[in-house]
Amino acid sequence: xxxxxxxxxxxxxxxxxxxxxxxxxxxxxxxxxxxxxxxxxxxxxxxxxxxxxxxxxxxxxxxxxxxxxxxxxxxxxxxxxxxxxxxxxxxxxxxxxxxxxxxxxxxxxxxxx
Amino acid sequence: xxxxxxxxxxxxxxxxxxxxxxxxxxxxxxxxxxxxxxxxxxxxxxxxxxxxxxxxxxxxxxxxxxxxxxxxxxxxxxxxxxxxxxxxxxxxxxxxxxxxxxxxxxxxxxxx
Numbered sequence: 001x002x003x004x005x006x007x008x009x010x011x012x013x014x015x016x017x018x019x020x021x022x023x024x025x026x027x028x029x030x031x032x033x034x035x036x037x038x039x040x041x042x043x044x045x046x047x048x049x050x051x052x053x054x055x056x057x058x059x060x061x062x063x064x065x066x067x068x069x070x071x072x073x074x075x076x077x078x079x080x081x082x083x084x085x086x087x088x089x090x091x092x093x094x095x096x097x098x099x100x101x102x103x104x105x106x107x108x109x110x111x112x113x
Numbered sequence: 114x115x116x117x118x119x120x121x122x123x124x125x126x127x128x129x130x131x132x133x134x135x136x137x138x139x140x141x142x143x144x145x146x147x148x149x150x151x152x153x154x155x156x157x158x159x160x161x162x163x164x165x166x167x168x169x170x171x172x173x174x175x176x177x178x179x180x181x182x183x184x185x186x187x188x189x190x191x192x193x194x195x196x197x198x199x200x201x202x203x204x205x206x207x208x209x210x211x212x213x214x215x216x217x218x219x220x221x222x223x224x225x
Contacts, residue, residue, distance in 0.1 A: 006155070009153070031212070033213060033214070040218075040219075041218060041219070042203050042205075042216030042217055042218055042219050043156070043203075043216050044216075045213050045214070045215065048213055088155055088156065090156075090214075092212050098144060098161060098163045098169070099144045099146075099161075099207035099212040099214070100146070100158060100161060100171070101156075101158075101212075101214060103148075103155040103156040103157070104155055105153055105154060105155045106155045
């Protein structure tokens, strides 16, 4: 069974601060996805990283896939209250896994004005 | 918007009663999934489907069954609901080579 350890579980910061969320595993994934979820809604895909060492940027969000494709990080620069939400990483084992994803436990981010 | 709806959106039921949740998609996607979401556990896969009448178990399938008689509908059934099945249930579809998943709005189920 593949596991994804996501940290920290909770993050409470002031507007303008930077933060990093980590997603780690002992297993190799063919791709890793990051989702954001707001209360009462389903998760929404932010990005998919596929290549070891890949870095993707989405405005103030920077996503990185580890060289060995076992870990990933999400860095937010100058956080804003609108960034508040639950962030989830999810790994795809690839192959004949029928697109099944393994999710981390999630990071609840609160950005105070 | 991947055209995914879930019904009902909220349900309160008593222990021991059967419950069926419905997931409907409008875009003919092959792969569909049912997850439950509980605090501290992220999303856990209950069952998934890779085609009509083709389903398999996920990591937390005990007490749940599924059916997919047509491409657009994926049903999740709790044969005899228990309080431990109180949760928020999400349906998802998988698209593209990257196999990104798109989620429905969720069903909040409370078993009393």
